[in-house]
Amino acid sequence: MTQQDWQHALFTQAAPELGKQYRDHPLLAGWLRRVLPAGLLGALEPELAELGELAGGHLYRLQLADRLNEPKLVQWDPWGNRIDQLEVTPLWREAERLTVRHGIVATAYEQALGRHARIAQFAKVFLFHPSTDVYSCPLAMTDGAARTLIESGNARLIAHAVPHLTARDPATFWTSGQWMTETTGGSDVGRSQTRAIEESGAWRLYGRKWFTSAVTSQMALTLGRPEGNPAGGKGLAMFYVEVRDAQGRLNDIRVDRLKDKLGTRKVPTAELMLEGTRAELVGQPANGTRAIEPMLGVTRMWNSVCAVSFMRRGLALARAYAARREAFGAPLIRQPLHADTLAMLEAETWGAFLLTFMLVELAGRAEAGEADEQQRALLRLVTPLAKLVTGKQAVAVVSEVVESFGGAGYVE
Numbered sequence: 001m002t003q004q005d006w007q008h009a010l011f012t013q014a015a016p017e018l019g020k021q022y023r024d025h026p027l028l029a030g031w032l033r034r035v036l037p038a039g040l041l042g043a044l045e046p047e048l049a050e051l052g053e054l055a056g057g058h059l060y061r062l063q064l065a066d067r068l069n070e071p072k073l074v075q076w077d078p079w080g081n082r083i084d085q086l087e088v089t090p091l092w093r094e095a096e097r098l099t100v101r102h103g104i105v106a107t108a109y110e111q112a113l114g115r116h117a118r119i120a121q122f123a124k125v126f127l128f129h130p131s132t133d134v135y136s137c138p139l140a141m142t143d144g145a146a147r148t149l150i151e152s153g154n155a156r157l158i159a160h161a162v163p164h165l166t167a168r169d170p171a172t173f174w175t176s177g178q179w180m181t182e183t184t185g186g187s188d189v190g191r192s193q194t195r196a197i198e199e200s201g202a203w204r205l206y207g208r209k210w211f212t213s214a215v216t217s218q219m220a221l222t223l224g225r226p227e228g229n230p231a232g233g234k235g236l237a238m239f240y241v242e243v244r245d246a247q248g249r250l251n252d253i254r255v256d257r258l259k260d261k262l263g264t265r266k267v268p269t270a271e272l273m274l275e276g277t278r279a280e281l282v283g284q285p286a287n288g289t290r291a292i293e294p295m296l297g298v299t300r301m302w303n304s305v306c307a308v309s310f311m312r313r314g315l316a317l318a319r320a321y322a323a324r325r326e327a328f329g330a331p332l333i334r335q336p337l338h339a340d341t342l343a344m345l346e347a348e349t350w351g352a353f354l355l356t357f358m359l360v361e362l363a364g365r366a367e368a369g370e371a372d373e374q375q376r377a378l379l380r381l382v383t384p385l386a387k388l389v390t391g392k393q394a395v396a397v398v399s400e401v402v403e404s405f406g407g408a409g410y411v412e
Contacts, residue, residue: 013325021127051127059132099173118361139302150162175217177221205222206275215268301386341400362379
């Protein structure tokens with residue numbers, strides 16, 4: 001036997017493959033058949049099927065090829081000019097193109113869909129998210145910004161910004177940031193040290209934003225404390241900021257560095273200094289934490305859907321591997337203990353899916369003005385709970401999925 005023949009004779013485990021992620025997922029398709037009118041589902045399914053094929057095919061292959069790429073901050077041009085330009089990965093550029101084409105944000109704001117708009121949107125997100133390296137992060141904030149501006153009643157900003165945030169045209173589509181976290185703490189935003197000063201009839205912001213996850217966006221909603229306002233959340237106001245001017249120059253913003261994070265490394269999260277950043281007051285010059293609450297509600301819903309989507313992706317890979325991996329004379333899928341583990345993961349995933357999409361259905365009713373008082377109360381209760389529970393479930397499920405691959409699960 002030649003060396004080449006010997007090498008061919010060695011056992012090599014076939015990699016798991018993802019199929020058509022919509023057609024191969026009976027829970028999503030079955031749930032949609034239950035909650036959507038037949039005509040709407042019939043119109044929506046070809047696009048869901050296409051997204052499912054992209055997620056399990058082209059996007060998944062691009063994701064594997066893009067694995068080592070991370071965003072880069074270019075602070076200086078060759079001539080010594082401070083530019084603070086962010087370069088994202090090839091997969092993120094492709095994800096943006098597909099976002100616009102499939103209306104990943106826009107679908108939620110299509111009035112013809114009525115109370116089913118959120119269901120249609122998050123069915124797409126559920127398929128799109130796990131193959132796009134957390135590009136869902138800026139999309140969640142974009143969706144949240146659109147909803148927050150709509151609920152603010154600020155007619156000028158609604159007319160100016162919302163059409164960009166919900167666009168299906170790549171030439172006009174914007175994403176949005178959410179700039180709240182400072183070095184004083186995460187959820188305790190009332191301790192914000194960002195100062196808002198009114199100068200010649202215009203507002204300018206001064207301060208340090210320690211964790212901003214969408215510096216590549218065209219705009220952001222942020223909190224600042226107008227001079228003379230009291231301490232705490234009630235003394236903050238919500239401001240609208242455009243990140244760059246018409247010439248592409250930063251709006252008196254300095255990008256100090258990208259965060260060296262444990263996870264979500266594909267998301268270009270930065271530390272910013274606001275050095276007189278021009279801003280527009282969205283509503284009243286107080287109670288900003290209350291004004292920005294719609295942003296938090298929407299992003300928590302995205303977090304829940306994306307957590308469940310990751311659980312589903314892990315389960316799909318584990319099942320595909322178990323069908324191709326043989327041990328002790330049979331595929332793993334037929335080994336009782338392994339099959340029991342997969343069944344446990346599936347039960348966790350399905351339970352999390354049903355909780356999360358109940359939230360999605362409630363949100364759709366509320367935004368369409370069709371929710372009664374009890375449903376609105378349930379929405380307020382379920383929104384933070386679903387985010388908490390599904391986030392913890394996703395960690396447990398994905399950890400078990402990694403173990404299901406044996407040693408191969410711990411190889412980069």
